[in-house]
Structure formats: structure tokens, C-alpha cells
Amino acid sequence: MIASKIHKRSLIAFIHDFIAVIIAWWFAYLFRFNFEIPADFQASLKENLVWIAPTQAAIFYSFGLYRGLWRYASLPDLKRILLTVTCGAVIVPFVIFMLKLPVLLPRAVIFLTPLLLLLIMGGSRILYRSWKEGRFYSLKNSERKPVIVLGTGNTAINLVKELDRSPDWQVVGLLGGSPKKLGARLHGVRVLGMISQLPAWVAKLGVGHVIIAMPSASQNERRQALEMCAELGVKALTIPSYADLVSGKMTVSQIRNVELDDLLGRAPVVLDTKGLHDLLTGKTILITGAGGSIGSELCRQIMAFNPRQLVLFELNEFALYAIQEEFLLKFPAVSMAFVIGDVKDRARLSQVFDKYQPTVVFHAAAYKHVPLMENENAWQAMLNNVMGTYVLAEVAIEHAVEKFVLISTDKAVNPTNVMGASKRLAEMVCQALQQSVLHAENKYTASSKTCFVIVRFGNVLGSTGSVIPKFREQIAKGGPITVTHPEISRYFMSIQEAAQLVLQAGLMGGVKGGGEIFVMDMGDPVRIVDLAKDMIRLLGLTEEDIKIVYTGLRPGEKLYEELATENENILPTQHKKLSITLSYQVDEQWLASFMDWFTKQPVLKDEEVRWALTKWVPEYSNKRTDEQNLSEQVATLNTH
DSSP states (O other): OHHHHHHHHHHHHHHHHHHHHHHHHHHHHHHHTTTOOOHHHHHHHHHHHHHHHHHHHHHHHHTTTTSSOGGGOOHHHHHHHHHHHHHHHHHHHHHHHHHTOOOOOOHHHHHHHHHHHHHHHHHHHHHHHHHHTTTTTOTTOTTSEEEEEEOOSHHHHHHHHHHTTOSSEEEEEEEESOGGGTTOEETTEEEEEEGGGHHHHHHHHTOOEEEEOOTTOOHHHHHHHHHHHHHHTOEEEEOOOHHHHHHTSSOTTOOEEOOHHHHHOOOOOOOOHHHHHHHHTTSEEEEETTTSHHHHHHHHHHHTTOOSEEEEEESOHHHHHHHHHHHHHHOTTSEEEEEEOOTTOHHHHHHHHHHHOOSEEEEOOOOOOHHHHHSSOHHHHHIIIIIHHHHHHHHHHHTTOSEEEEEEEGGGSSOOSHHHHHHHHHHHHHHHHHHHHHSTTOSSOTTOOOEEEEEEEOEETTOTTSHHHHHHHHHHTTOOEEESOTTOEEOEEOHHHHHHHHHHHHHHTTTTSSOEEEEEOOOSOEEHHHHHHHHHHHTTOOTTTSOEEEOOOOTTOOSSOOSSOTTOEEEEOSSTTEEEEEOOOOOHHHHHHHHHHHHTOOOOOHHHHHHHHHHHOTTOOOOHHHHHHHHHHHHGGGGO
16 A cells, blocks of 8 residues: 555656656746747757657656655755756767757757756745645744744754644744854854853743753753753753664654663763674573563663573562563564573573573672661672672572673762662672682682672662652652752763673673672762752642752761772773773682581571671771761751
């Protein structure tokens, strides 16, 4: 049906151009003789149009003039018309003079005909496109919402072009950051002024929406634009992310609400796709914690590299069910196994590894909520984060897994809480096991050469249990938003960026023998209170609508996070967003001593766990008392 419709349109276009040739020649003679063509010239024209019109039409067809649709006629189409008309203008006179055909052909007609033909063919297409886009019958644009675009670069210009065809939006002006373009017209829309003049132009033009089209703008510039929109009471929108535009998933005109990711101002991750294909394509990949925020996003990113099989290992039944429903729908061609199990269960892990023989393991399963692990659950944090890592890593070594990637956290650096200290111990366990694998006489199989890679990163926007969903829920209830301290700050990145850098680090690990700790470029730390204010503005509210209340630091919580200890030297790698730390190395003796102690312990109380951590994690500092005192001081801020 669609093919026949396109064929019909092409035929109509061909007939139109055939008639256009006749009209162009006839009018060229009329203009040459002041609309009184002599009888002999009329006879010659009629006689020779019999072969001239088909010849030029054949030239048009041979140049592919009828593959496009008039509704989308653009500059490339006009260029093609110009080329074909020029060829016809050269070929027809050449045939006449070379064959000495009896054609009365004035020189003025030779030049007039292609100009008229270009005008008829090109003009018809432009007029048709304008009609289909409704420009003739909606000149007043009464139903289109007026909008100001912030930005004057190529992205903004492309947005204006696409919105020009939109039935919903009318761009009434552009505001930029450079005075050089003031007063210029970009695709018919005037550059009204600087971005700082937004309040004046919003009042003058009465717009209710502003689109931020500045992909290269800094975090501060985006935040300032958002703050202005919030103060003016106008809705701020933005274009899709750079990654979505490049991948072709979305176009510039698919505008959306501003998200927190947009305010991070981070450049897109450039991946070594060739290297990742070597690591992942055609391989069996196992991901623990596959139902969590990071684990599930890792699975999505890995799918782009066509693994032979993906084994999704998860303890939470509902989380695994949800990811199964999504992946079976999105990736029906990929072999997948959805496996329920506990990383501390050696028998279950051995069963899974025996069956699927994974080549690469990404270990994302962990308890990560700081306050929850600090009280009542400290020993469970040790069991899951430390013992679970040890058991999983040993099974991976026994089954000759090539790469084992441990996902760690910046809270493992100089930890002041049980969760961070347990993740630091997990790092140390992997480093010690790496030494055991490299040792000439290890207890593992001689064929096992597992390479351990450790990746640290900070908070992930929107991940399960993070501050963003909590703030969103508090705003939905009308507030207040609770922040522990006015100066508390954290490193943030998007889930997509974190997962991509985990894959990149997994590829790069092993160049120094394995056991390296990779640190992600987290950018600048963000104050949590600024994040809360951003969320309020993004929803078109003010701090008068949603109050911010300070509750004091929680047990084990630090004011700021670090990416490395004083004893760790951070060195650059070939990837600008990944660094590597050179930390002290633990060995098999340390691991044997630690595991001997660990396996002999009963269920320890929280205080007993914290006391033990001071022995096994040199950087660990139990600052609960100091922080509790500080929390009491901070709580007084709410009275002012």
C-alpha cells in the first residue's frame, strides 16, 4: 500500500515536470518576442518539443529527482533540481547544433528556459511543502504556543528549523551569550538579546515557555537559566541529551522537561567500542545485583555489544521479575538466564557457574544504604559486602573467569561508616585474591588467570535508595525536604555514565597485573541543599512552596566524600574520565588471617563490628560521637 502510494506520487511529480518543460520553453519564446511569437518560430517550437520535453524529463529521472517527497523538499532537493536543469540546458542545445536540427532557437531562449524551468520546478515544491505545513492557513499561529529559545549555536538553529513545522510551538525569539549575533535572523527568527535579558523579553512577549538549547553550556549557566525561569514563573524545557541525539533515538525537536542530569553539565562518555566488543561480544556475561539500579543499567549497556548470553543473578524476586519483563520485550534475540541466588551461597554459585561458564563477572550486589547498615545491620553488611564478594570471587577463580569487576564506592575511602568500611574490605579481598592468582603455587587451578578490577564512583542520580527519589516523594507530599546539613556535599553522576565507565574500566583493568582500583572523574561535588533547590525549581515551585529543613548528620555520615586516601596516589589513564590509584597491596597472608577471624565469629553486635573494623581497615575511623554532637548543633539551624 505504502509503496504504491509513493509510486503514484512519483508519477504525478514526473508528469508535473514534463509539463513544466513545455511551459518553460513556451514562455521563454513569449518573453523573447514580447508575447507575439512569429508563426515560423511557433511551428518550429511545436515540432521540436515532441523530442525536447521527453529528453529533459529523462534527464530528470536519471538524476533521481523522484525519490524524495515534495512535503520534505529542502536545500539538497533544490540543488539536485539546479544540477538536472543545468544539464538539460547544456545537452539540448548541444544536440541541436551538433545534429544541425531545423530548430529556430534564439540565444535569449537558451538562457531564459533553464531559469524559468528552475523557478517552476523548485517553486512548486516549496509551495507544496508550505501548504502541507499549514503556513498558508495559520498565519496568525493562534493555536501555537510562543516560546523563547536560549542559545544561538547550531543546536538552537536546528531546533528552530524543526519547530517551524511544529503545530504546537512558535519560536518568537532567540537569546544568546554572544553580542556578535544581536539583531541577526537565524532561520527567520531574530536574536533578541543576551540570556540575561530573559526577564524583559518574557514580559514583553508574554511567553510561558523557554527552551534551553545549549548543550555545551556549563553547569552554572544551565542552573542560572533555570533559576531565572523559576523566578519568572515560566516553564523551562530542554532538548534531548547529546547521547540520544548522536544515537538517533531522538531528534532536536523532541523537547522535554529539564532533568537533574542536565544540570550536571558533564560531557558524554567516549567508549573504546572496539575493545569492549573484544571483551563482551560473543561472551557469556554474569551480573550480580542485576535487578538493582546499577546492575540493570549495566545489563542494558552490555546488550549493545551483542553478548552470547547474559546471566542476571539477583536475590530479590520482584526486582528480577521486573527486569525479566523488560529485557524479554526489548532484547528477544539475546539468550538470557534470570537466576535467583545469594552471593554468599557457594553451592548455588557453583551450580550457576558450572551451567553457564561466564567469561566476565560484574559484581554489583551489595548493601549500600549507610544509616541502615550502621544500626542493627552492621554484621549483615559485613556478611553480604565482604563474605559475599569473597565467595563469589573464589567461585569465579575456580571457574577460570577472565575478568571480575567489583563495583565499589567513594565511601570506601577513609570510611567513617560500616557500609564504606565493608566495601573497602571487599576491595582488599579482591586485591589479596589477585595476588593469590598471580602466585606461582596458588591453591586454585593452574589454568585460572582471573583478573580483578575495582571501580569506585560516587552517588548515582535516581538510583534505588538515593536522595533523589526521597526528595521527589517529599515534594509530592508538599514538603518539607529534609537535608542533614547545609554544607553536606556529594559527587553525582548519571546511571548511564556510571555503567559506561564501569565497562570501560573493566576493559582497561589488568595492565598492571590486576587488582587495580579505578576512580571515575566525578566532576565537582554538589551540595545536597543545592540539589534540593534544583528539584524544587524543576517542578516550577519555589522555596516558599516547599520548605527545606535541616535534620543533622546521621550516624556514620560524612560532610563530604573523597576519591582516594592520603596514601593512595591517583594517576591518569588513557581515558580522561578514569584514573587509577596506587594503594598499598594486601597479600595472601593478610587474607588468610582475616578470613580465619571472620569465619569464626558469631553474629556480632554493631559496636563489636565497628571495633573490629578499626583493626582490619587502617583508614576506618569511628566518628559517631563527633558526628552526633555536630548533628545536635546543626539541628539548631531549623530554629532560625
